[in-house]
Amino acid sequence: MPGLKAKSAARTITRLKALGHVVTLITWLLAGPALHAASLTEYRVGGQNYIRLVDWARLHGLRYSRTTGSREAHARDNDTHVAVQIDASRIEFNEIAVWLSSPVLLADGQVVVSSLDVRGVLDPLLHPRKAIPGRRIKTVCLDPGHGGKAPGQKSGSRLEKTYTLALAEEVRSRLIKAGFNVVMTRRSDEFVDLPERNAIASRFQADLFVSLHYNASPDGGSEAGGVEVYAMTPAGTRSTNISNDIGPLHAWAGNEFDADNVQLAYQLQRSLVQRLSGTQDRGVRRARFIVLRLAEMPAVLIEAGFMSNPGDARWIYSDTGRKRTAQAIADGISAYKRAVERPPTPNPPSPQRTTSSNSSSSSDVPDSARN
Ligand SMILES: [Zn+2]
Secondary structure, three states: OOOOOHHHHHHHOEEOOHHHHHHHHHHHHHHOOOOOHHHOOEEEEOOEEEEEHHHHHHHOOOEEEOOOOOOEEEEEOOOOEEEEEOOOOEEEEOOEEEEOOOOOEEEOOEEEEEHHHHHHHHHHHHOOOOOOOOOOOOEEEEEEOOEOOEOOOEEOOEEHHHHHHHHHHHHHHHHHHOOOEEEEOOOOOOOOOHHHHHHHHHHOOOOEEEEEEEEOOOOOOOOOOOEEEEEEOOOOOOOOOHHHOOOOOOOOHHHHHHHHHHHHHHHHHHHHHHHOOOOOEEEEEEEOOHHHHOOOOOEEEEEEEEOOOHHHHHHHHOHHHHHHHHHHHHHHHHHHHHHHOOOOOOOOOOHHHOOHHHOOOOOOOOHHHOO
């Protein structure tokens, strides 16, 4: 195994969490052989904490591989394939692009991922945070972007607000067919303030908030294309498009659902990429958009294609394309529901399970051992 020798590691990398190991051991003795990120050794690189991908893989029973000298590394088993590239923030999780907040690095010959990205991306994608037993994902708030005096993107005479509403109506009917309740932030060409959109979702106690948008290339070019789904940027990390980022980096309401947000975004991106064959996978991205900051439930913002791209425009402006996009979104929401719901517990919860809203695993790992 090409692992770091302990002595050279101690010499060249600051080892953290010596005390953490003792605490981990005690937790392990008390709670049984629970696996959790706290038992991963963190290394200090360039002022940030990192975790070796090989350690993370081993912790979760995944096979780690990296061809000597290759810039790619993989962690996989029969169900999961995580592929990373050195110096890249874009990884692939089961062949779907997901953006980390910091690039993967090579440090002392080891592929390392920032601790924030391990906890904020890898862990919740591998083990979706489960809902409280018996709690259903039932009501979805759909938010067709823009409206009224706010047209959104323009491409020739076509306005984004027209197509986001048309898409939302299609998603709505499919979700209702699938057994969801649907709340809409608008059903006509009217202007709705951004905070009011979140207020509507909260008023109707929506379980999810899904904002629908279309992109257009800022420079008028026709090359940029593809779908991307945004989740709220976790506190203390950078958004994917740094030029659009706004400070401060503290936590907002939407950060309460960080683990759910990334899972919801991933399920939607996956469904869109799979169903819109040929579309570019621009990945799960992070932004501090107002509707994501203020959301009081798991929330995402979908950019379902570029109005400025001729290939994407086929999906956006045609009935067939719109229906297919809508089906992909409805399917993605259903996939998320399946990933996080668990049946009601037949017996009263044990003391260890009282904090189960923070659980991130379907296994019998005690919640006390989870972050
Ligand atoms: Zn928009």
